[in-house]
Amino acid sequence: MQKSKMFFEDFEVGLVIKTESKKITKKEIISFAKNYDPQDFHIDENKAKKGPFGTLVSSGFMTLGISFTQFFETGVVKETSMGAWGIDELRWTYPVYPDDKLKSEVKVIEKKLSSKKPNKGTVRTLNTVTNQDDKVVMTWIANFLIKTKS
Amino acid sequence: MQKSKMFFEDFEVGLVIKTESKKITKKEIISFAKNYDPQDFHIDENKAKKGPFGTLVSSGFMTLGISFTQFFETGVVKETSMGAWGIDELRWTYPVYPDDKLKSEVKVIEKKLSSKKPNKGTVRTLNTVTNQDDKVVMTWIANFLIKTKS
Numbered sequence: 001m002q003k004s005k006m007f008f009e010d011f012e013v014g015l016v017i018k019t020e021s022k023k024i025t026k027k028e029i030i031s032f033a034k035n036y037d038p039q040d041f042h043i044d045e046n047k048a049k050k051g052p053f054g055t056l057v058s059s060g061f062m063t064l065g066i067s068f069t070q071f072f073e074t075g076v077v078k079e080t081s082m083g084a085w086g087i088d089e090l091r092w093t094y095p096v097y098p099d100d101k102l103k104s105e106v107k108v109i110e111k112k113l114s115s116k117k118p119n120k121g122t123v124r125t126l127n128t129v130t131n132q133d134d135k136v137v138m139t140w141i142a143n144f145l146i147k148t149k150s
Numbered sequence: 151m152q153k154s155k156m157f158f159e160d161f162e163v164g165l166v167i168k169t170e171s172k173k174i175t176k177k178e179i180i181s182f183a184k185n186y187d188p189q190d191f192h193i194d195e196n197k198a199k200k201g202p203f204g205t206l207v208s209s210g211f212m213t214l215g216i217s218f219t220q221f222f223e224t225g226v227v228k229e230t231s232m233g234a235w236g237i238d239e240l241r242w243t244y245p246v247y248p249d250d251k252l253k254s255e256v257k258v259i260e261k262k263l264s265s266k267k268p269n270k271g272t273v274r275t276l277n278t279v280t281n282q283d284d285k286v287v288m289t290w291i292a293n294f295l296i297k298t299k300s
């Protein structure tokens with residue numbers, strides 16, 4: 001469901017934005033990890049069986065990119081995002097397995113107008129990614145830069 | 151240069167591991183971002199010209215994956231990594247442009263044996279990614295889980 005465009009002023013602390021869910025495939029896990037996280041438990045199904053997870057799991061970096069993309073695809077910052085300056089307290093709390101269905105929830109926890117450039121401000125959000133069993137697999141705090149209306 | 155395998159015990163606070171450098175291409179920037187960060191300034195060269203960076207830039211999530219992979223490819227944790235539980239204080243400090251050459255430096259800042267599972271411990275590192283002009287483009291703290299010898 002495409003949501004309306006939001007400027008910095010439209011984000012209120014406490015606001016929660018929920019995303020659609022996405023199915024993670026074994027093919028995507030391996031394909032991503034070959035370039036960005038080539039550990040055996042992300043790229044080799046046989047070796048993964050003897051690894052720390054006992055099976056193939058998603059790279060946490062991929063879960064991060066998917067989580068952001070889920071938020072972006074809601075449409076709220078498609079025209080107002082000016083990037084981001086950082087991430088805080090990212091935690092991988094549970095493995096992401098092939099065929100998991102992930103969804104994200106983005107909660108505004110703080111906002112601050114830029115003191116140098118008043119055409120933008122930081123919107124700080126706590127992002128929670130859950131699987132099909134509502135188990136939390138990842139949380140992270142994003143510091144997004146969002147355009148102001150003026 | 152392939153370095154020797156390191157267990158938890160081998161990581162000492164203050165140790166610095168330097169990686170090879172890698173050239174970032176426009177093709178890779180666009181290809182990554184289409185799936186994991188589909189903002190105009192990462193996927194559309196023309197729209198990017200009117201965007202906040204005035205040109206196409208790498209997704210910060212891609213820079214992160216590349217930075218980890220550069221560390222992993224040194225070989226030190228290829229057989230001893232048991233994953234990671236989180237990231238702290240990730241900062242994107244300067245844009246990554248097409249044709250930039252990135253390298254990473256990984257400094258051990260803390261280590262702690264797992265109280266529950268003595269077969270592993272957390273190695274906390276400060277990772278600094280620089281471009282061909284030695285400009286810092288990203289810093290991040292990783293919390294890696296590394297096997298013990300026993």
